[in-house]
Amino acid sequence: MSGLVLKGVSREFGPVKAVNDVDLEVPNGRFVCLLGPSGCGKTTLLRMIAGLDVPTAGSISIDGEDITRLPTHKRNLGMVFQSLALFPHLTVGGNIAYALRIRGLSREEQAHRVEELLALVHLPGYADRAVSKLSGGQRQRVAIARALAVSPRLFLLDEPLSALDAKLREAMQVELRQLQQQLGITTIVVTHDQREAMTMADTVIVMQGGEIRQAASPVEIYRKPADTFVADFIGSTNLIDIARDGDHVTLLGRQTSVAMPYGVSKATLSVRPEDVELTAPTEDLPEAKITFVRDLGGAIEFFLDAGGTQVIAVTSPRARPEVAIGDRVGLRLDPARSVVLTR
Amino acid sequence: MRREPAHGLAQHLPVIFPGLMLTVFFIVPFGTMVLVSFFRRQQGGFYVPDFVLANYARFLTPFFGNVLAFSLYLAIAVAVVSLIVAVPFTYLIARSRRQTQVIWLVALLSILSLSEVIIGFAWSTLLSRTAGITNLLVRVGLMDAPKALVPGFGAVLTGMVYQAMPYAVLVLYPSMVRLDPTLTEAARTLGASPLKAFFTVVLPALRTTLIATLIMAFIFALGSYLLPQILGRPSHWTLSVLITDQALYQSNMPFAAAMAVFLVLVSLALVTLTMFVGKKLEA
Numbered sequence: 001m002s003g004l005v006l007k008g009v010s011r012e013f014g015p016v017k018a019v020n021d022v023d024l025e026v027p028n029g030r031f032v033c034l035l036g037p038s039g040c041g042k043t044t045l046l047r048m049i050a051g052l053d054v055p056t057a058g059s060i061s062i063d064g065e066d067i068t069r070l071p072t073h074k075r076n077l078g079m080v081f082q083s084l085a086l087f088p089h090l091t092v093g094g095n096i097a098y099a100l101r102i103r104g105l106s107r108e109e110q111a112h113r114v115e116e117l118l119a120l121v122h123l124p125g126y127a128d129r130a131v132s133k134l135s136g137g138q139r140q141r142v143a144i145a146r147a148l149a150v151s152p153r154l155f156l157l158d159e160p161l162s163a164l165d166a167k168l169r170e171a172m173q174v175e176l177r178q179l180q181q182q183l184g185i186t187t188i189v190v191t192h193d194q195r196e197a198m199t200m201a202d203t204v205i206v207m208q209g210g211e212i213r214q215a216a217s218p219v220e221i222y223r224k225p226a227d228t229f230v231a232d233f234i235g236s237t238n239l240i241d242i243a244r245d246g247d248h249v250t251l252l253g254r255q256t257s258v259a260m261p262y263g264v265s266k267a268t269l270s271v272r273p274e275d276v277e278l279t280a281p282t283e284d285l286p287e288a289k290i291t292f293v294r295d296l297g298g299a300i301e302f303f304l305d306a307g308g309t310q311v312i313a314v315t316s317p318r319a320r321p322e323v324a325i326g327d328r329v330g331l332r333l334d335p336a337r338s339v340v341l342t343r
Numbered sequence: 344m345r346r347e348p349a350h351g352l353a354q355h356l357p358v359i360f361p362g363l364m365l366t367v368f369f370i371v372p373f374g375t376m377v378l379v380s381f382f383r384r385q386q387g388g389f390y391v392p393d394f395v396l397a398n399y400a401r402f403l404t405p406f407f408g409n410v411l412a413f414s415l416y417l418a419i420a421v422a423v424v425s426l427i428v429a430v431p432f433t434y435l436i437a438r439s440r441r442q443t444q445v446i447w448l449v450a451l452l453s454i455l456s457l458s459e460v461i462i463g464f465a466w467s468t469l470l471s472r473t474a475g476i477t478n479l480l481v482r483v484g485l486m487d488a489p490k491a492l493v494p495g496f497g498a499v500l501t502g503m504v505y506q507a508m509p510y511a512v513l514v515l516y517p518s519m520v521r522l523d524p525t526l527t528e529a530a531r532t533l534g535a536s537p538l539k540a541f542f543t544v545v546l547p548a549l550r551t552t553l554i555a556t557l558i559m560a561f562i563f564a565l566g567s568y569l570l571p572q573i574l575g576r577p578s579h580w581t582l583s584v585l586i587t588d589q590a591l592y593q594s595n596m597p598f599a600a601a602m603a604v605f606l607v608l609v610s611l612a613l614v615t616l617t618m619f620v621g622k623k624l625e626a
Contacts, residue, residue: 052528072531073539085529089547099533102543150534 002063003027004049004154004186009058010210011044018044020210021058026188026203028063031180033197034190036207037233042190043158045207049188050156051075062153077154078147082162084139086131092118092142093127099149117145120179137168144176148183155180155187161196173199194234198222206230222272227343231270238276238311240269240333242340251333252286252306258335261342268341269333276313277332278302278321285330290323306331380600390597398601407585407602414565414581415609421503421564422557428504429511429556434545437519448516454509463573466502467493470574498574503567507560514559518552554621558614565610582606 006024010017019041026032034042047053049060051072059068067075087095096117097110105113111127118124121141126134134142140160147155160176161169177200180187191197197204198218205215206229214226225231228239240251244265248255251269260267281287288306300320302313311331315321323329383393401407436447454462468474472491480486492498526548530540546553568583582602590599 050532052531071536072528073534073536075532076534077532079529079532081525081529083523083525085523085525087526087529087544087548089550098530098535098543102534102539146529146533156532 003030004188005061006045006049007059007061009045009048009055009060011041011048011053012056017210019048019055022210022212024205024212024215026186028186029184031177031187031200031202032189033201033204034188034207035194035197035204035233036192038192040207041210042192042207044210046156046158046188046190049154050077050079075154076150076152077156078150078152079155080140080143080147080157080160082159084143084163086139086143086146088131090131091127092123092129092131092134095131095142096127096146096149098146103150113149117149120148121145122175136164137172140164140172144179148185151185153186155185157187157189159190159192161191162193169193169196170199176200198234204234206233208233223337224339225270225341228268228270228341231339231341236273236312238269238271238273239341240271240309240311242267242269252288252309252331254284254286256333256335258333258338258340260340264342269338270341271333271338273301273312273314275334275337276311277334278313278315278323279330279332281328281330285332288329288331290325290327290329293325304329304331376600377604379597380604382597382600384595384597387594398597399605401598402601402605407582410580410582410585411606411609413579414583414606415613417499417503417571417579417581418561418564418610420500421507422560424500424504425507425511425560426553426557429508429515430546430553432508433512433515433519434541437516437522438524448512451509451512454505459506459569460573462506463502463570466498466505466570467573470498470501493574494576494579496575496579499571499579502570502574503564506567506570507563510563511556511560514556515549515552518549522548550621554617558617561613561617562610565606 004024004026006022009019009022009024011019022041022045034045036042044053048055051067051070055068059066061067062075087098090098093111093114096114100110100113114127115124118126121144123138123141123145126138126142131139131142140163143160147157157176161172164172173196176189180200189197189200198221201218203215204218204221206213206221208229214221214230216224216226221230221234225234225237231237232239242249242251242256242258242260244260249258249260250256251258258269279285286306288304288311290302291305292303294301294303297317299314299316302315302323304311304313313331321329378392379390380398381394381396382390383395383397384390436444439447469476470492472489475489475492477486477489477492481489522545526544527537527540530544531537535543565581566583568581568587571579571581571584583606586599586602586606589595589602
């Protein structure tokens, strides 16, 4: 198999299992995001791929070559660190040329490649600037250019955009994705920001407690989460208990057409807020009371109390129903757009 | 941020005390020494106010020139060796666990509680023929017969490096601990072996601290006068030894003062040069 393959990779720190028996395949040219809350093992996994940490079990290979114990400096990879780790004693050009200098390229070749890379990250003519004189976004670009200097096999980024402000971060996400597609380089990004992961990745890998909970495309992760953790972590969702009662399934005290897997008596239904429709109260739909309305301009959120369970519904301003706090409404949940989760 | 200039006695009070101490214990004695260095010596250990350059002229003889050159050479050697030993040592403890760091630092700093005399005689025993470490080497079979390593230049250098090391570590440690460990990791992902990363990233990033350490160890070694006498031959005696000799035993205060002033000037010049070179490297 070509590309990066992880088999049964574990990393223990004393009694703590930071990464637990992870299997992962990343085909060449793919953009993968490792997504999860802090302490889920995503950074440890990335560090093992980089060779900065060694697995306590399992193997890592690239294009069939086992690199589990290959030292970092022989792996031919580019990495962007959370702190960026730009060398303070070198100029922008010196930072980018570092990998070339280590490999013994001539000064002319170095200068040529540095200009090429600076053009790539939209910082032409910055080679002689001091790193300390750059803005956050510019440092980010320098760190990316430095990591790409030797056309690495793997491009690894550890929370690369976390130091930037929200607006710049969104712009950089798009730019990073375009850069990756332009170069066709296998890229792995660690992030805790699900928007970031959804924007950039071909494949999102959701991790928790050192294990992979789901690996799929962003849309699939959003539409078909594998379990309640993924459903709750990706975007916001309503997690509503459902139960089998004789021949039919009950949801918030009413019968529903939602189908439950055979042999399961209790499960959780995940419904996205935008898939909850508010109607006039009727006999056959679950009923709820509006407790709070948050009008964000572009979207309106309704907080509802359905017999003790909190449900959130989101509508666009155009589809806004004529309701106010304290009103009783009916909830229409589209079975086709909701997911039954048994874990 | 702009600050209002201080008005009145109350606001100046905090600097008056240190200023006074500096004047009484530094500027006045140093000024006196400069004055005395121009006085004329009288037979019998006295001197009279005057303005003669004879004291400085006497200094410009090959004998004193050689002693000065040796003193500078020794101080530079001590500074360089201390740095070479202290840098890897400090780097390793800065990268270890907090508890390990504390143990090493306490052990190292306890050297500072030893008096120079004890250090001198301990080393002269350790390097002697009868009870020294060469006996161990003979036991192990690396040497044929025990040998006296003292007195000699190596012994002087060893003793003084031993003394200067804790200070060097103290200057290096804060910067080494603060140095972002991901800098080395970044260098490794870019293709540098750990050793290469150390020389191309860690040392250049710490350049200012390294120069500060060098200057500190140099000045420290320049003032040493006990260890060269305990561990060295007369040819290893430093200018400080001669100054003491002139001041205390020959009772020639003006000449001792002239030598001291000269030593201060030369070391100031060297320190300035080192800082200038450091600035050049930075640019």
